[in-house]
Amino acid sequence: MSVEVALKMALQYWHNKDQSEKHQFITIRGGYHGDTFGAMSVCDPDNGMHHLFSGVLPKHFFVKSPSMVSMDEALQDLEATLKQNSDSIAAMILEPVVQGAGGMRIYNPQYLTKAKALCDQHDVLFILDEIATGFGRTGELFALEYVDVTPDILCLGKALTGGYMTLAATLTTDEITNTVGTLMHGPTFMANPLACAVANASIELLLNSPWQDDIARIEKIFHAELSSLRQQDKVADVRILGAIAVIEMKEEIRVEWMQKRLIELGVWLRPYGKLLYTMPPFVITDDELITITKAIKTIVEAS
Ligand SMILES: Cc1ncc(COP(=O)(O)O)c(C=O)c1O
Numbered sequence: 001m002s003v004e005v006a007l008k009m010a011l012q013y014w015h016n017k018d019q020s021e022k023h024q025f026i027t028i029r030g031g032y033h034g035d036t037f038g039a040m041s042v043c044d045p046d047n048g049m050h051h052l053f054s055g056v057l058p059k060h061f062f063v064k065s066p067s068m069v070s071m072d073e074a075l076q077d078l079e080a081t082l083k084q085n086s087d088s089i090a091a092m093i094l095e096p097v098v099q100g101a102g103g104m105r106i107y108n109p110q111y112l113t114k115a116k117a118l119c120d121q122h123d124v125l126f127i128l129d130e131i132a133t134g135f136g137r138t139g140e141l142f143a144l145e146y147v148d149v150t151p152d153i154l155c156l157g158k159a160l161t162g163g164y165m166t167l168a169a170t171l172t173t174d175e176i177t178n179t180v181g182t183l184m185h186g187p188t189f190m191a192n193p194l195a196c197a198v199a200n201a202s203i204e205l206l207l208n209s210p211w212q213d214d215i216a217r218i219e220k221i222f223h224a225e226l227s228s229l230r231q232q233d234k235v236a237d238v239r240i241l242g243a244i245a246v247i248e249m250k251e252e253i254r255v256e257w258m259q260k261r262l263i264e265l266g267v268w269l270r271p272y273g274k275l276l277y278t279m280p281p282f283v284i285t286d287d288e289l290i291t292i293t294k295a296i297k298t299i300v301e302a303s
Helices: 002-016 037-041 051-056 071-088 110-121 174-180 193-207 211-231 255-264 286-302
Strands: 024-028 061-063 089-094 125-129 153-156 169-172 235-241 244-249 275-278
Touching (some): 002 037, 002 169, 024 071, 169 174, 211 244, 244 286, 275 286
Parallel strands (some): 089 125
Antiparallel strands (some): 244 275
């Protein structure tokens, strides 16, 4: 919902500035932003899980991702596309540093600073989707803090309530708020007070916990236990950042077989495509985490 609101906000912003022709979006390949229609239209068209609906989705601009090509090549593609099309582009949207469900890829945070500068230069708003990365997951409280970039619009969700209740938030600047005026969006349960109270309690718990130490502890165990999988023939890549560990296999995973076997090994993981990954809760104990990494090693070796 946060992404739907962010996209609408950007469209209404340009509408109110008499530039309604700026009605498209630009994003990097390999992204994932959710399952509703606006969000689906900015997910990777091949990998974003929505090709079934590709015929009915509005068409936007997809540029090379710094997680798949060099940062320079990705920036050149972005610049060229903005130069040609910025008259019709309302905003760029992307997940900072870690692309989640569209491929679990990690990229150089410097890309964010440079992409934001290009967007500013071409009058294109900059939306960061921290729904998966926010609240400590990557090691910083927000992934944008790796470079201290300030987006025009910020999407939050998931860990906003620690997963206890459904709630999302869309944050923006005074300039955008004042230009947008009344945003044309108001579902029944928007800003639900109970969900907001849960979010406040969860954020307080997080900030009063030693979360930086916990993420560093989890990351260290991931490196110690999983890095060696890079040596395995069947493994294409091992990616670790903060409390995220991803094993990319060379071949498609036999999901049904793997999930059944993982349960026998005492863990619940959700592999998909070529990816086996884990994003454990920050309070996980070392022993519990090693149960997960051991199961990952066993299953990769048995694959
Ligand atoms: C980066 C990102 N954006 C948006 C979403 C969509 O959030 P929700 O499923 O709460 O609508 C997700 C969910 O996985 C996500 O990872």
